Amino acid sequence: MTERPSTPCGTAPLRLTLPTEADLGKFAASFARGLRPGDVVALSGRLGSGKTTFVRAVVRELHGADQSCSPSFTFRHRYDGDPPIEHIDFYRIDDPSELSELGLEEALDGSSIALIEWWRNAPDALPAQRYEIEIEGAGDEPRTLYLRPPQ
Ligand SMILES: Nc1ncnc2c1ncn2[C@@H]1O[C@H](COP(=O)(O)OP(=O)(O)O)[C@@H](O)[C@H]1O
Ligand SMILES: [Mg+2]
Known part of the structure; x- marks a missing residue:
């Protein structure tokens, strides 16, 4: 079920x-x-x-069922806990200049775990050291998930 060939x-x-x-x-x-504060997870x-489903499962695992979420921004949710978890969505980002409204600097300041959906709408906003997760399939189809750890 899993394979991880190494390449040059x-x-x-x-x-x-x-x-x-x-x-x-x-x-x-x-x-x-395995996630630690400062880790960034880029989801596509x-x-x-199932990107949001994945994020919710991460939050549930780390914070339990009783999640306290501050919906500070429409496309950024901060889950208070230890560590805090930032759930960010770039879906409606047409131009990277719109990112300032998200308070991204705070979300990526290293004190939280950050998970970002639709990150390819503003790839330069993410640190190079990040997990990348791509989910193939939708609806009732089985999913294939690709995980690339920080390089
Ligand atoms: N194998 C699966 N993995 C993830 N989600 C699944 C799966 N099968 C069905 N689903 C459903 O697919 C939907 C995924 O929605 P969501 O997580 O919001 O997607 P996205 O954030 O990528 O747009 C959910 O309604 C979920 O219940
Ligand atoms: Mg989503």
Whole structure:
């Protein structure tokens, strides 16, 4: 089910087949346990692929069911806890200049774990050291998840 061949240019992404939402949730939970403040997770995949579902599973694993979320911005949610978790969505970002409204600097100041959906709308806003997760499939399809750790 998993393979991670090494290549001269770094590590190829880990590839996982996740037939059900429960499988995706289980993987997100185990991934979450390895995250530390300052870690950035860049999520891609089409609408309905499961990016938000993945983020919610991470928050649930690290903060438990009782999450306190400050909806400070429409596309940025901060989950207070230890460590804080920032859930950011660049979906409606058409121009990187719009990012200042998100308070991204605070979200990426190293004290929180940050998970960012639609990050390719403003790739330069992210640190180079980041996890990249791509989810293939949507609707009732099984998901294939690709994980590239910081290089
Ligand atoms: N294997 C699966 N993994 C993740 N989500 C799944 C899976 N199967 C069905 N779903 C459903 O797909 C939808 C994914 O939505 P969401 O996480 O909001 O996607 P995105 O944030 O990528 O647009 C949810 O309604 C979820 O219940
Ligand atoms: Mg989403």
